[in-house]
Amino acid sequence: NAGVTQTPKFQVLKTGQSMTLQCAQDMNHEYMSWYRQDPGMGLRLIHYSVGAGITDQGEVPNGYNVSRSTTEDFPLRLLSAAPSQTSVYFCASSTSSWPYNEQFFGPGTRLTVL
């Protein structure tokens, strides 16, 4: 199993450009999520999905869109990048069993917006 994969690993954008961060998992997990990590802070939840076709907002959703057309994939879209979106982005997945749900994290994407 590859686990959770993310592409690209690094990306530089200019203000106003759009891009999609890719995330895929091969563990048949129902739950997937996106976090961002800024210097001196822990991870903050952007969007999450509890299954194909179902998404919801996290703590910091503004400026980001998501969709979940398959169980495996959960892309994060930046429609018009801003310097405030410079961050490290992590995708995570887990089973939906409660209360225990270890979240498996991808390796992260380091995004710089100039």
Added chain:
Amino acid sequence: AQKITQTQPGMFVQEKEAVTLDCTYDTSDQSYGLFWYKQPSSGEMIFLIYQGSYDEQNATEGRYSLNFQKARKSANLVISASQLGDSAMYFCAMREGRDSGGGADGLTFGKGTHLIIQP
């Protein structure tokens, strides 16, 4: 108010000593989960240990144990016999239950503790 508070921004510890990393949390839910993650300088997030709010015993995983004091809303991570490879950022996180309804369903993280193990 912060939901997860880690009061130690940085710690220096001698190799082979035990380490306690502090974490306090704030929730009104009865059902919740508490997690610790390690983030080495390479950047990946590594799951260490989990404690459920209804678990009566403290969780243990190898050299890691979680000192869970529910009444104090405290979930400290204890690392026994520290090693040089333990040098990393450590994050405490919580997943709240749905007792009160609503709210985003994900982990809330503290700001982390930077642990440095000295030889």
